[in-house]
Amino acid sequence: MTLPRLILPLLIAAACALGGCAYNPDLGRDQLLIVNDNNLARDGEKAWADALRTSHVSKEPRKNARVQAVGQRVIVAAGLAGRPWEYAVFLEEAPNAFVLPGGYVGVTVGLLSLVENDDQLAAVIGHEAGHVVARHAAERVSQETTSKVLLGIAKAAAGGTEFGKLLKDHGEDATRYGLLLPFSRKQELEADKLGVDFMQRAGYRPREAVKLWRNMQALDGGKSGGDLGSTHPSDAVRIQELERYLASKGW
Template sequence: MIAFRHLPVTSLLASALLLAACSNSPTGRQQVLLFSEQDMSQLGAQSFEEMKTKEKINTDPQVNTYVQCVTRALTASLGRQPEAPSWEVVVFDSDQVNAFALPGGKIGVYTGLLKVAKNQDQLATVIGHEIGHVLAKHSNERLSRSQLANLGLQISSVALGGTEYQEMAMAGLGLGVQYGILMPYGRAQESESDIIGLRMMSQAGFDPNQSVALWQNMSKASGGGQPPEILSTHPSHASRIDDLRREIGRLPVSTATHPNCKAPG
């Protein structure tokens, strides 16, 4: 029997939280989630609104219609999700080869990505991957880990919206202190989002084989220099492509109609 009276208060608190907050991700990976969906959605919405004031928003109708079409096909295949009752998509004018999704159904796509994602299926690969982070509650997981590593911050009374916790909360969402700077998730989370996104795009009628072509394009885009931001801590190109090909072989045959989202000319 454990002699609890000899354990530090912080250890007891951590043990209680772990017992209360253990969960499984969509792929069965064990997670610790300390925060409510409401808290995370509020944090995501607040951060997204601030990003929209700091980043240049693209207003080209063709570009926006295209990105909206791909996103709508993906999210429609999911049905209503408690993590995101509705989805808001904004296209940002930037050379960044990247996209992101925040709790509460907030999606940002940078125009630089459209130069590397050559068709609707490849764009669906990236957007599906980012939605996967939301569905798997990766922001909550990362923020919870940060909180457990800093028990002195009084877990039971953490205020996500307060300035005292702002930097930690933004890091949990994958955003830097200056909103608009995207920070990478861990490799386990990135690989998990690859799988979730692949299943999602296949279910929505997109061609999952194009996910391999997309990451091959990403590899070429990195050249011999700095890789695209989205690749910062992702698995290596070779291992990612091997994992995708293996998962593609396990996918059920989709009966969904192939979407017809027209890329801007």
Template sequence: MYRGVKKAFKKVFKSRGLTLLLPIVVIGCAAPAAYNADTGKVAIRPASSSLIQQGAVVFENYKRTRPISRDPSARAKVNRVANRLKPVINLPGARWEFEVFKDPSANAFALPGGKVGVNTGLLKIAQTDGQLAAVVAHEMAHVTSNHAQSRLQRNQTIALGGALLGAVLSGDENSQKFGQWAHKGGEIAFGLTFSRSQELEADRIGTLFMARAGYDPVEAITFWERMGASQENRTPELLSTHPVSKTRIQKLREFLPTARSQRR
């Protein structure tokens, strides 16, 4: 959608002699990669205090409105994995909190500040601690890389463009469409999908985290293969936000030696 909006912005702004305003709208706030392939180092990027606060509010609301699993085995498994991963991740300001939700959909999520949710449906696919660690470490990598901030900045850019165009195109036949874009762009980043590059980055960093916690990163490949196989009958919710592809699994295979070199 973003490319389409950008193209439309260019066409309309140029047609109205407003090219000087174009950079304000189309330039996003791109962040450098959190993983440096040359040095092998992972950059930790704490979220802003306001974003951390929003994450906490969203998580508390989620816990109030969604059923929480009381299954002792499920909770023990998630806590076991979380307790091994937390010590290897030094994220300033983070207050890691993990919760298990009674939800049949195979999904997991993480919010700024270190709030992580795991659905019981995911545990049916992540059968071992290592496979679960692959998913949880991946979600934690989104947090340490501050990917939510990047999403929010991009959406705010789209919202700003929509607002400006709404003013410029008042009465124009396209004003309704741009208004819809502005509304969509104004929504908070939580719940929206990450970009492909962010997903691949979280894959790489996540495998490093799980390796440092003592898990074999090959479990990440096993998990995504199992997740991909589950597409034969239905499409788990996790796949809508974390698409499985041959390229993704191949990237994990290529990165495996690097990740294994950091296993403790």
């Protein structure tokens, strides 16, 4: 269901008023979150198990050690090291990476071929970790669910169903596909900025992030998959925004 641009913020404001919003200090803004971290971690665990079952992973020690070393530095810098993390290198040519709530980092061999150095690998993992820290999957699914629920509220009122129960039921259903929803442009920009923050904190060179996204942009847009493929590689605005952010930080 697609909602007119002006109506969705109003619906979300209504849902916030009903207690579904939380302030995220990493983003400096309120977020509508009706799914909790435990649900997300459980979904992450399931998605990871599915990925391992349906894809081939590299057993090459050097590749695995590289992803683990760079990934762990970024995860620590992102403040996510409170749990043990698992890392895997997937035998897929499309350059892609993902970081799943619950503690999982996956990188494809295609991405390892594309990055020119560990800094650029850190940029990708940092971007994906940014989505986790920003709770973007939960936010996306909360928005979609709430708009559906609020649009159906008249019907619910007629049937005597409580609004709170409706939100809760739909919220639990919704997490099943929450990790698969594409991120919005605003969320991509937030993940870019958090990503370079984590890189810098981890001792990597933030400017390499710009080179990485330029290289991604130079690729045929259809060649990369997952989150990296959904991030509008042709969108020069994103790179400009990131450059402006780096300049503002003196990086």
